[in-house]
Amino acid sequence: MSGLLTPEMLAHVGRGRPPRTEPVTRRDIRKYAIASGQRLRKYLDGDEAPPLFHVALFWDVVEKDDLLPDGVSVDPLLPDLPLKRAMAGGITVRYHRPVRPGDTLVAVRTLTDLYEKTGRSGALLFYEVTLEITLESGEPVLTEKTTRLLR
Amino acid sequence: MNLDELAIGTPLPGREHRPDEVDLFLYNAALWNAHRIHYDQAYATGVEGYPGLVVPGPQLGDWLTQVVLEWIGDDGVLVEFEYSNRRAAYAGETLRAGGRVSRIDAERSEVGLELEIKNARDEVITPGSAIVRLGRTRA
Numbered sequence: 353m354s355g356l357l358t359p360e361m362l363a364h365v366g367r368g369r370p371p372r373t374e375p376v377t378r379r380d381i382r383k384y385a386i387a388s389g390q391r392l393r394k395y396l397d398g399d400e401a402p403p404l405f406h407v408a409l410f411w412d413v414v415e416k417d418d419l420l421p422d423g424v425s426v427d428p429l430l431p432d433l434p435l436k437r438a439m440a441g442g443i444t445v446r447y448h449r450p451v452r453p454g455d456t457l458v459a460v461r462t463l464t465d466l467y468e469k470t471g472r473s474g475a476l477l478f479y480e481v482t483l484e485i486t487l488e489s490g491e492p493v494l495t496e497k498t499t500r501l502l503r
Numbered sequence: 504m505n506l507d508e509l510a511i512g513t514p515l516p517g518r519e520h521r522p523d524e525v526d527l528f529l530y531n532a533a534l535w536n537a538h539r540i541h542y543d544q545a546y547a548t549g550v551e552g553y554p555g556l557v558v559p560g561p562q563l564g565d566w567l568t569q570v571v572l573e574w575i576g577d578d579g580v581l582v583e584f585e586y587s588n589r590r591a592a593y594a595g596e597t598l599r600a601g602g603r604v605s606r607i608d609a610e611r612s613e614v615g616l617e618l619e620i621k622n623a624r625d626e627v628i629t630p631g632s633a634i635v636r637l638g639r640t641r642a
Binding site for chain 2: 383384386387388389390391392402403404407408411412413419422423424425437438439441442443444445446447450499
């Protein structure tokens with residue numbers, strides 16, 4: 353271990369952001385469906401959202417001053433970390449209910465893990481964010497765990 | 504679709520993708536993702552040292568869901584999906600998404616699927632898996 357993570361940084365694990373509420377529109381579903389190369393009519397017509405539509409719906413809409421030089425915004429769930437270069441990781445999603453236009457989704461994001469590893473090219477930081485999405489009634493829609501890495 | 508027609512190893516129809524700059528633009532615009540590695544060729548190659556524009560990780564994940572959904576149609580629902588971005592892919596590459604049946608749970612009417620995207624060198628760049636439940640209901 354190279355000891356990049358301090359107790360202060362690790363104290364952020366378990367913290368969450370205030371819930372975000374977003375209405376689902378047919379237009380947003382159609383844009384996502386076309387952009388992601390869907391071929392099924394129910395997605396292209398916006399009758400139902402593709403399974404990863406929430407990735408787009410809840411992507412942070414940040415102002416330009418909040419973008420780093422590489423065009424990425426800092427995840428407000430994270431402490432100031434010594435590695436900055438973001439790389440895609442992976443996700444696991446459990447689905448409870450399909451998403452349709454007219455739904456209003458509520459998302460709560462929580463930092464659920466933060467750890468370091470040493471890779472072939474040096475130290476890597478990994479973090480896990482859990483996203484719980486429900487309807488306003490509280491009915492569960494999906495639970496997603498995303499792992500991303502910084503180098 | 505019927506569970507009796509399936510066996511471990513039954514292949515799902517695959518699909519070939521050749522993402523170009525327009526695909527990358529539309530996908531990142533739909534997300535509001537301004538990461539330069541997906542549209543700024545000079546930055547992606549000169550600063551970050553990639554051989555080209557990087558296909559977004561969740562775009563590759565989405566293609567895996569499409570393998571599942573086009574196969575299952577209206578005969579079942581997706582209950583769980585997982586993927587990881589193992590290797591990068593670049594605009595202009597030929598990528599092939601596919602999968603196969605890896606588990607059959609007759610009692611729960613569930614089918615486990617193993618999924619992957621391979622590049623032209625036959626390297627698995629995005630492995631994944633899914634669980635579908637036959638019939639129209641989730642757990």
